[in-house]
Amino acid sequence: MRILITNDDGISAPGLVVLEQIAATLAGAQGEVWTVAPAFEQSGVGHCISYTRPSMLSQLGPRRFAAEGSPADCVLAGIHVAMKDQTPDLVLSGVNRGNNSAENALYSGTLGGAMEAALQGIPAMALSQYYGPHNRDLDDPFEASAQHGADVIQKILAAEPKHQEDYRLFYNINFPPVPAAAVKGTRVVRQGFRRGSHFSAEEQLSPNGRRYLWIRGGDQHVHTAPDSDASVNLEGFVSVTPMRADLTAHDMLSGFKVIE
Secondary structure: OEEEEEOOOOOOOHHHHHHHHHHHHHHOOOOEEEEEEEOOOOOOOOOOOOOOOOOOEEEEEOOEEEEOOOHHHHHHHHHHHHOOOOOOOEEEEEEEEOOOOOOHHHHOHHHHHHHHHHHOOOOEEEEEEOOOOOOOOOOOOOHHHHHHHHHHHHHHHHHOOOOOOOOOOEEEEEEOOOOHHHOOEEEEOEOOOOOOOOOEEEEEEOOOOOEEEEEEOOOOOOOOOOOEHHHHHHOOEEEEEEEOOOOOOHHHOHHHHHHO
16 A cells, blocks of 8 residues: 655654554555655645645655645645655545644644545545643653554545545544543544634734734633534544535525525
């Protein structure tokens, strides 16, 4: 198996080392793991692509590249440049430092990379490690994803529909904020919504009097609805959420027929 990996925390991020190990396990002795990751951190860029400016692609070693761009840029560079003669069988994005459950999924560059791979017709998964008081001070805060990641991915690949058209599936995987031994299992659940918790902006004045804005995150330990991603994560389960890039609110189509 040929696997392309990327992330949004950057080429030097510790979560990328974890993903390299997961990918190596999946690829096997006869497989290949290719890395194309952002040269600098790209958290929060979503599915952004560098459409109006060129990006530099630097080779750092065998099958290892850094791109001055977003995770989606990296996936495009991986598929169409670095691996142009050998399309990857699987694209993995992560392991993100922090969760991409609930509304975080909409901002996530980690998911943006997986989404781009799916739009290119390639199986793709985004992996994120929830942080909390039970794992943030461990020697390895990524312990849960490191020990359970390969097994979860293998199970998804075995269950994935073989024939997909148009907007194919990609998968949002979030590992709970607990040590690996405390993971209770895996749940396939919907995307949740943290009520009363959201991003905001805060103004500050610099010493020279100029105005700057800082983006602030909300409380990440607010439970979402039962049987949704953040809620099961906070209960100690790995969440798997199948997703598509189709943004249509299908449940509302018939209700708006009156305006035709």
